[in-house]
Amino acid sequence: MAMGIGKRVCLAGVAAGLLSGCASLEELRQTQMANRNLSAEKAALEQEMFDLRGGAQAMRARADALEDQVATKDRLISSLQSENETLDVGFKSAQTSLEKWAGMPFGDPASGIRLPAELDAALKAFAAEHAGSVVYDARQGTLKWTSDLLFALGSDVVKDSAAGGLRSFSEIMRSPVGQQFDIVVVGHTDDVPVNRPETKQRHPSNEHLAVHRSIAVKQHLVSGGMSPSRVGVMGYGQYKPVAPNDGDGNRSKNRRVEVYVVPAGAFSAGAESTHALSITGNEPTGVIK
Known part of the structure; x- marks a missing residue:
């Protein structure tokens, strides 16, 4: 158990x-x-x-x-x-000097002093050769391209149709009497801003475009035989209009390149007179740059 x-x-x-x-x-x-x-x-x-x-x-x-x-x-x-x-x-500095040489506000071509007779005659003949597009003012000693000849819209490339005239002007300035003078190329535009991307990439503003066009004119004059040391460049953009920017017609007047003829050595010597050559830049009206 x-x-x-x-x-x-x-x-x-x-x-x-x-x-x-x-x-x-x-x-x-x-x-x-x-x-x-x-x-x-x-x-x-x-x-x-x-x-x-x-x-x-x-x-x-x-x-x-x-x-x-x-x-x-x-x-x-x-x-x-x-x-x-x-x-x-x-x-x-260049603006101040040029105003001093002219004895007046910069941009007024009247100097009160006539160009030498031989140069005066050469410019008259040049204007006659380019009748309809160039007007020579013997009293003021100026040349003005009356039609938009130089540039395409928003461009700083001189048109082929205008290159010949610039070469002829260069030949005049290379003559013995012409060599007594230097020149200052001054670019102007209208007040339409640079908006197109492809244009703005090369010319960010109207001032850039104005200067670049002045440089282009200088390059053509130099390629025509003028010494680079005789050609200065400036650009005002839209800030020195000759007419109100209130229409296509007036804007076309403001698109220009002016060439001031100054006595040789004036950049260093401070001469008292200038003469101007006004060239209108080509930009079709009613369009964006």
């Missing part, structure tokens, strides 16, 4: 042990599963951190590149500002 009871107690103990072992195995499996999940999460976080670090490095590299670009632009702006200041000083 006692032995039977002992066997039952032993069997119960074995069963309890087995149950306890099963519970421990399940816990182990759960722990292993949790560990694998945590390991996977850790790997994902490590990959995300790696990606973020790579992105941050790329962003830093991009930021450094942008900073370099900004620094380059700043240097360019500073250089252009310095150049503009230098040009402005030179422009004002």
Whole structure:
């Protein structure tokens, strides 16, 4: 009887042990599963951190590149500002000198002093040769192109039809009597702003366009044989109109290039007289530059 009871107690103990072992195995499996999940999460976080670090490095590299670009632009702006200041000083100095030579507000061609007879005769003959497009004012010593001959819309390229006249004028200024004079080329425009992107890229403003046209005229005169040292260039843009900018007709009058004839050496000697050659630039009316 006692032995039977002992066997039952032993069997119960074995069963309890087995149950306890099963519970421990399940816990182990759960722990292993949790560990694998945590390991996977850790790997994902490590990959995300790696990606973020790579992105941050790329962003830093991009930021450094942008900073370099900004620094380059700043240097360019500073250089252009310095150049503009230098040009402005030179422009004002030339304007003051030219007004002094003329003895009147800049832009008024009347000087009160006549050109030499031989040069006067040559300019009269030149005007006669180009009758209908050029008018010579012997009293004031000026030549004026009466039609829009020089430039196309928003351009600083001299038209082929006008190049011959500039070469002829250059020949006159290279004559013995013409060599007694230097010239200053001054560009003017109307008040229509430069808007077309392709035009604005070359000529950001009317002042740029005016100066670039003056330079183009100088280049043609120089290609005709005049010394570059005898030809100065300036540009007023729309700021010195000869007529109100209230219509196409008046605007066409304001689009011009004036050539002031000054005694040779006047840039350094400060002569007292000028004569002007006014050339109208070609820009079709009623259109955007």
